Amino acid sequence: MKIKSVRARLFQWKGKTVPPQRNFCSNAMDLLYAPQETMSTFRFHSWTVVEIETDDGIVGLGNVALAPAIAKAIIDQYLAPLVIGQDPWDYEYLWQRMYRSTHAWGRKGVGMAAISAVDLAIWDILGKSVGKPVFKLLGGRTKEKIPCYYSKLYRTDLKEMQNEAQKYLDQGFTAFKMRFGYGPAHLQHGVKENLKSVEAIREVIGYDNDLMLECYMGWNLEYAKRMLPKLEKFEPRWLEEPVIADDINGYAELNAAWSIPISGGEHEFTLYGFKQLLEQRAVSVVQYDTNRVGGITAAHKINALCESYSVPVVPHAGQMHNYHLTMSSVASPMSEYFPMFGVEVGNELFYYIFDGEPVADNGFLQLRDDVPGLGLTLKTEFLDQFEIIE
Numbered sequence: 001m002k003i004k005s006v007r008a009r010l011f012q013w014k015g016k017t018v019p020p021q022r023n024f025c026s027n028a029m030d031l032l033y034a035p036q037e038t039m040s041t042f043r044f045h046s047w048t049v050v051e052i053e054t055d056d057g058i059v060g061l062g063n064v065a066l067a068p069a070i071a072k073a074i075i076d077q078y079l080a081p082l083v084i085g086q087d088p089w090d091y092e093y094l095w096q097r098m099y100r101s102t103h104a105w106g107r108k109g110v111g112m113a114a115i116s117a118v119d120l121a122i123w124d125i126l127g128k129s130v131g132k133p134v135f136k137l138l139g140g141r142t143k144e145k146i147p148c149y150y151s152k153l154y155r156t157d158l159k160e161m162q163n164e165a166q167k168y169l170d171q172g173f174t175a176f177k178m179r180f181g182y183g184p185a186h187l188q189h190g191v192k193e194n195l196k197s198v199e200a201i202r203e204v205i206g207y208d209n210d211l212m213l214e215c216y217m218g219w220n221l222e223y224a225k226r227m228l229p230k231l232e233k234f235e236p237r238w239l240e241e242p243v244i245a246d247d248i249n250g251y252a253e254l255n256a257a258w259s260i261p262i263s264g265g266e267h268e269f270t271l272y273g274f275k276q277l278l279e280q281r282a283v284s285v286v287q288y289d290t291n292r293v294g295g296i297t298a299a300h301k302i303n304a305l306c307e308s309y310s311v312p313v314v315p316h317a318g319q320m321h322n323y324h325l326t327m328s329s330v331a332s333p334m335s336e337y338f339p340m341f342g343v344e345v346g347n348e349l350f351y352y353i354f355d356g357e358p359v360a361d362n363g364f365l366q367l368r369d370d371v372p373g374l375g376l377t378l379k380t381e382f383l384d385q386f387e388i389i390e
């Protein structure tokens, strides 16, 4: 079996979107003095889909959501020529070929996200070529089904947030992640607002269920140090990305100083990036995303590394490519889960582009044994609402 062609297409959403709301999630732009920009950098409404075809007619699907137009250009210009004519079973060799030949500029960020998309398509081919789901190639089922946590609860009106939490509590979820709306720029008023929102959600879900808190890099170390002692009484399961991804010492300091586990990794890349996070005890929960971190080839290795550190892996964003890693690793206790919503931040687009994503049932996800590969196909239902760029 040889790879015959690589096709990367940009799917740009031109349909209806949910308008951005102020302060609905703190983020890295909050520390600059142009707060009107912050929500626009948080939203992304396009995705790149990669289809790799083999000489025996198998088509593997991969995807990339980080700067997808740039990722497409990288795939077209740099990565496709490296894998065409090659045997997809040589996936480690192909990964190293892509990684090493783009090393000067591609080892982190969008370069690695582009490599991830190609690697995903390759693994989809491998599964399809032997008629097995990808998780079977990675070790198989380590759990009967995958526990998942409800992830959304953007900062809006507190009553609205409470209604949202109640709705998903009633659907059987036992773990919830909420977003902070405020960071250092909002001074003491923001501190109080942040605390009020956590209190409001705890009021609904009680203390028998898990609550995770998301900062999306919208704080700095000083602000995080002010917040953490005030948050301890709410018993969060973790506090996510309190500071920017590069401030590894900051993560380590926060992780050591308080009882709240610090999580991160959705903006970290490859085995080396996670080795650094783990060696420095910077995070107590690892949250790579397979379509950024280096694909399944890299994520599988990171799972093993995390297992050796006894640090749980709860991949970012849900989505099929991550579920296969969670199903097959004892290091990964559960998945993030976003139900399908109107197009708002952009991660919802996955549901609009692909068919096959499992839907949570009573707080659990199931992967099928009889669907080979990653289990995704391109959806036709919303095709006319995308501009597709070849």
Ligand SMILES: [Mg+2]
Binding pocket: 214, 216, 240, 241, 266, 316
């Ligand atoms: Mg996150």
